[in-house]
Amino acid sequence: MRTLIWMIGIFAVAVGVAMVAGLNDGYVLLVAPPWRVQLSLNLLVVIVVVGFALGYALVRVVSRTLQLPTRVAQWRERRRRERAGRALTDSVNALFEGRFSQSLKSASRAYETGEGASMAALVAARAAHAMQDEPRYREWLGNAAKKEANGDVARLMTEAELAVDAGRFDEAAARLATLREGGHRHIAMLRLEARVASALRRWEELIGTVRQLRKHKALTDEQAVPLLRRGHVERMRELAGDSEALVDYWKNIPAGELQDRGLIERVLPLLAKAGRGELARRQVEHLLDERWDSDLARQYAYCAESEGESSVRACLQKAESWLQQQPRDAGLLFALGQLCVRAQLWGKAQSYLESSVKYGPSVDAYLALAHLLENLERNAEAQPYYRAAAEIVAAGGQKNAVALLPA
Incomplete structure (x- = not known):
């Protein structure tokens, strides 16, 4: 259809x-003594147009x-x-x-x-590394360094x-430190820094890096919390x-x-060993009031001051208030027994510990009762x-409590 329209237009x-040329009676007289040339105006127009077209074509051919x-x-x-790109x-x-x-x-x-020589060298280095070919891996890294055009x-x-x-x-x-000095702090680099800090036991660096990843939503809460927990616990162990x-x-x-x-469960013993378990008391009470946790309640006795009878009494009073809602909780009963021991309430201590092993036998409760x-x-x-x-230990339960057994 389009071809037909073009043909109709051309015709x-x-x-x-043709109609305009038929109505044109003009002529052109060219005089170059001793010659005279007389042409019709229509012919002159044709000659000019064709001459221009031929001249333009000749120039184009020469240029090409x-x-x-x-x-x-x-x-x-x-x-x-194209071959390089395909390769x-x-x-x-x-x-x-x-x-x-x-x-x-x-x-x-x-x-x-x-x-793309630099990128090709990096791909080759990765392939050599995957093949555990250390010499070629190092060689290709060197080639990448030589061909790097936009930084390294x-x-x-x-x-x-x-x-x-x-x-x-x-x-x-060392490589990450070089990148950091260049002002680079993107997410992939932060993830590598977190792994390196954990492996090298640089706990404060790990915590800072995980916080940044969490801020940028590169880690979910489920992923970040265990890393932060490990970093805090290990660092506090170093400061014990x-x-x-x-x-x-802690503050x-x-x-x-x-x-x-x-x-909280892991650092409470560390604070208690340093004589400052009371620092975590409010936090433990808040967490237990918010949602009950038997394992955390078992650690509550650590929250009493080492040399503070009033602190022991206050903790004992708070734990007994929980006992009204959790009368059969083995962890809470164990903590109550420990608090009564520190308050020198021997009869109540024995009663609480016996109840603890009754509702939830455990190595630590049996040992506390025996001691x-x-x-x-x-x-x-x-x-x-x-x-x-x-x-219990011989049966495979609470293997971590073997060290508590008397020699």
């Missing part, structure tokens, strides 16, 4: 031109002929880039498919073309990631010999992170509880 223009070497060079360069794409595909040898070969071809961020990230995978955490830390430093560290933990019940009876010089009555604790 219409031709008819129009002169440009031919350049155009051939551009075509060859384009073909070279690089093939190498990446083979790398993701797990065909590391083929990936290395394709990356080598891409590298030889010079187009990609190379340093690759080195850091592969060093972490291989367990060379010191090397990874310095009571003041331990207290300062600087954000309130949101103190909502982690697992964290209480020994302190009351009732050694014969204590022996069955020692045996009961040993039987």
Whole structure:
């Protein structure tokens, strides 16, 4: 349909031109003595138009002929880039498919073309690393460094990631430090820093990095909380010999992170050993009032001051108020027994501990009851509880309490 319309249009223009030319009686006289040439105006117009068209065509042919070497060079360069692009794409595909040898070969071809040589070298380095070919891995990293055109961020990230995978955490830390000095703090780098800090036991660095990842929503709460818990617990263990430093560290933990019940359970013994278990008392009481947790309640006795009778009495009063709602909770009964021991309420302590082992037999409750009876010089009555604790350990329960058994 479109062709038909064009043909009709062309014929219409031709008819129009023919009609206009038929009405034109003008002529042109060209005089160049001794010659005279007389032409019709229509013929002159045709000659001019055709002459211009032929001249334009001749100029174009000459121009294209002169440009031919350049155009051939551009075509060859384009073909070279296309081959390099295909080789690089093939190498990446083979790398993701797990065909590391083929990936290395394709990356080598891409590298030889010079187009995307840095990226090809990094792909080859990854393939060599996956093949556990350390010499070629180092060689290709060196090639990437030579061909890097836009800084060495990609190379340093690759080195850091592969060093972490291989367990060379010191090397990874050095590469990440170089990136950090360059002002780079993107999410992938922060994730690597978290893994390196954990492996090198740099707990404060781990905590800071996890907080940043959490802020940028690169970690969910479920992922961040265990990492923060480990960092806090391990750091407080390192500070266990310095009571003041331990207290300062505890006070600087954000309130949101103190909502982690697992964290409170693990650091309470550390604070109590330093004589400052009362620092966590309000937090423990708040968490238990909010939602009951038997494991956390078992640790409540740590919240009483080491040398404060009033603190022990206050904790005992609070725990007994919980007992009204949780009369059969073995963890709470154990904590009550421990508090009564510290308050020297021997009869109540024995009663609470016996109830604890009744509703939830555990190594620590049996041992606490046995120690209480020994302190009351009732050694014969204590022996069955020692045996009961040993039987639980022998059966595989609470293996972490083996160290509590008497020699």
